[in-house]
Amino acid sequence: MYDVVLLTLGSERDAPGGCGSGGACCGGAAGVAGDKPGADPERCDTPRVPVLACAEALTARGARVETVTARSDAEIDEVLARLDGPPRPDGLTWPDPDSKTRLVVATASDAQLRAVLRRLVRRYAPPPSRRPADLAGNRTVPDLPPVGVLPLDPARSTGHRDLAAQLGLPRDPAGVAAAVLDGTPRRLDLLRNDGGSVTLDGALLGAADDTGRPLHWRGRVEVDDVVLSHGDEPLLACAVGNAGGYAALDDVTLLAGPDPTDGVVEVAVAVPVVSRSTFGRKRVRLEVRRARGRAVSVLPRDEKVPFVDDGVEGELSRKRSWWTEPGAWAVWAV
Template identity: 85%
Template sequence: MYDVVLLTLASERDAPGACGSGGACCGGATENDGSSTTTEGDHCVTDQPRVPVLACADALTARGARVQTVTARSDAEIDAVLAQLDGPARPDGLVWPDTDGKTRLVVATASDGQLRAVLRRLVRRYAPAPSRRPADLPDNRTLPYLPPVAVLPLDPARGGAQRDLAAQLGLPRDPATVAAAVLDGTPRRLDLLRNDGGSVTLDGALLGAADDAGRPLHWRARVEVDDTVLTNGDEPLLACAVGNAGGYASLDDVTLLAAPDPADGQVEVAVAVPVVVRSAFGRKRVRLEVRRARGRAVSVLPREGKVPYLDDGVEGELTRKRSWWVEPGAWAVWVV
């Protein structure tokens, strides 16, 4: 039978009073890569497990699984859980996931950023340094196949119009069905985006700024996908979408990404460029031109100032060049 760990993340950005004055009891996974500072997750979770977590634990226990519930408040506490997924010691000394382990992980998520926080720690645990790249690593990847995870969404509303990543992937939201996927399901392999800031992207990123009234502001950057230059940085942009899945496929009523596929081994990128055109009567008007490209890697180089962005729902500011690249099939989810 399986040992199942139900992992919930606590975040420092909790609702006032949820964990005392100012949320002092809540930790969080924060990344600082030198060009931006972001905090993973946007909900505080107390030591008392949420109702969906308890329901999932009951369903697993009823099937004979040994269940452990953990609320992690730091990267170190996440790492302690992930260590249970390690495989046997290797001759080369690398820490490697167990490909035939009996321990399975369920990540209870209040946001896509929390799921990303766990995957980021998995990557940091198992990705070898370039100088220690083993011969059994696939040629098109920098890390091994990561252990599959089950996703237990904590916010039922995100399965509707707001559509979190679990909804996009068609993953179960009912705790009993999630438990069935963990015990009886199969892994569904998905692409992972790594970036040179040390983090990962599961869904996608949207770069751009808006004023206090919500109107998009112009900014400039060089955007390049493999050998294709979508813009060289001399013209204004309204938005840039970097898509692994489809969470940032549209901006208002504008379609940015045509067909993002989280399992096709490619990243889809789009930029929205306002272009001035003249009508037959000589009148000027602004038309939004969307340019798209697909490839293995993308780089964005801001030409001036800071460029705000959302990456898997996590806010940040880009101040220097950022590159994303695809790790095909690197992570996986349990599906029924």
């Protein structure tokens, strides 16, 4: 018999990043500052229909179910502590690989799922000075505990495809319950960055004007030792892909084949190239340059570059690096 915690991210009414101070609500992304979850108190203070239906399906199968609404990082951490393993001789906090407690995250957006994974990384990543011998050489975190993903919009089929849809995970509460109790962990790559956060799907750097036309910006983009842009030419966009949510910009394919299980990050930049015809007419074509590797860095040459990372909006004003943690996190899948 399993203990299952159904975690919903609720409102932080008076905290930075909450609904009252610029954080997004249930239907949108988590707050930009610290990836803190935001929520609409009218919609999120009580368990919604998918959460109740999933709890009923789990209970019917004999699981002990608890529903928790976390309104702060500290409350998320209280839930994640239940996944801790026994004390280690080195004193590190480590996940229990044989835990009988399973976690389901009810998500209105990928940003909310990312907020939970960010706390998992903070909980279990050892400081560099205490790196244990049993940690894989290509990782800075151990295997994170698998999570079940319960989309709060099960019928979502248009617009941006969320990560659950990309991974082919069940969207109905009964299917999620079956995956959590009968499924197996599907291990996925995780992108960490030097800003202290994580990326599950991907990031898109760049902006558009009020009419939707992309704006030019400049920046040095480097993947391992391959330079996609030196920073002295205009860029329309830069996509950093773990999965495929940011693989295209309008009708332009940026990422050729992002795969969250291949151990590398795929990066692309879109560069407008001006040429002239035989008759001297100016033509502009879009050149897409791509590279794959272990890590990517973006150094903006302009003052601020807008970006969207797993649905969270922000502005990049200094160098940002992402690197791949192969197979670091996992979802329950059938």
